[in-house]
Amino acid sequence: MIQGRALGLLAACAMALTTMATMAVAGRPPLLDFSPTELRLIEQHGPWPLPEARDAGNAQAGNPQAIALGQKLFFDRRLSPGGQLSCASCHAPARAFADGRVRSLGRGGEMLDRNAPSLWNGVHERWYGWDGAADSLWSQAIRPLLDTREMASSAEHIAATIGGDKELGCRYRQVFGRDAQVKPQATLVDAAKAIGAFTGTLVSGRTAFDLFRDALARKDTRTASNYPLAAQRGLRLFVGRARCNVCHIGPLFTNGEFGDIGLPFFIRPGMVDPGRHAGIAALRASHYNLMSSWSDAPANDAAGTKTRHVNAQHRNFGEFKVPSLRNAAQTAPYMHDGQLATLPEVVRHYSELNLERLHADGEQILAPLRLSEQESSDLLAFLKTLSDPHAKAWKARPTPRCLDAKP
Secondary structure, eight states: OHHHHHHHHHHHHHHHHHHHHHHHHTTOOOOOOOOHHHHHHHHTTOOSSOOOOOOTTOTTTTOHHHHHHHHHHHTOGGGSGGGOOOHHHHSBGGGTTBOOOSSOBOGGGOBOSSOOOOOTTGGGOSSBSTTOOBSSHHHHHHHHHHOTTTTOOOHHHHHHHHHTSHHHHHHHHHHHSSOTTSOHHHHHHHHHHHHHHHHTTOOOOOOHHHHHHHHHHTTOHHHHTTSOHHHHHHHHHHHTTTOGGGTSOTTTTSOSSEEOOSOOOEEETTEEOOBHHHHHHHHHHOTTSTTSTTOOSOTTOGGGHHHHHOOOOGGGTTBEEOOOOTTGGGSOSBSTTOOBOSHHHHHHHHHTOOGGGSOSSSOOOOOOOOOOHHHHHHHHHHHHTTSOTTTTOOOOOOOOOOTTOOO
């Protein structure tokens, strides 16, 4: 009996080696034997893309004319007095709609407190900004327009800029049915909603991971085996021992909330960034949140529920947004203030996590991963497969001249 079992095991091993050899000959790496639990966790990260979403509280979301206006406003430096900055100054298409800086630069080259996160897939997020001080794309667009350290604009300046330009003025009338300079405060919000309509179209494409995930879901082992073996091992670690998917969950690879990950949050000596704690206060005090009269959502709309019920807690101090990992390999440096310059540094941070820097209240989720060199390399291989290869190749959509614009 024992001899029979031994022969059976030898036969099984031989078959497995033969299968792996066949795959290697065919130029495809072997496919890991993912468990049913691992397969279920992997499937939770798709499918991609998600169903179409619209900017909350924005009646112009999805309106092609508003999107065209928003695209033009996004790149227009004249919205900032003196023509110093545009939205694209910190969200450059060639940098995956981020700016690649440790911290973004404001007016006069002043270094700001945080860096500019990528705008890709923002329409699928719950909160905006590293502290979640905005609850929609359009309300988030208003903040840098008015911030004195950034674009330092005003409702009057924006209304005059749009109304004084024949093309922009024409497009504004087409979308909103009035001249831009009639109600400057309304024009400010309208301009932000046009920008929100535009940025809401920025949904990145499918990745190598998405192809692999879908192949696994339909049991297409031939296609799935094209996924690099190192990435497969990194994915197993991601959903397994490392438990990265506790926070980086779902097709967007984020839970949409905020966390303390043990990084210093000093802006400069003697000054700290309170993160989410201050963000909630700013959100509730905003004149442009989803509960305000400027929102196009009905008063009882579910979109405003998140804002209506969010309250700051002590633990929120020093918490920052859990970013999406899609296109992460293209959006260095990392964290709210660019403390970690490269993806290897990010992986090392979690491997060598300093528990003394974490908040003591609430359930402790994080622990040092103590990754081996091979595990770190595998995890990086996986993270790199989450990027759309075309994320830095976005080109502006052609917009025909507005019909009633005069030469």
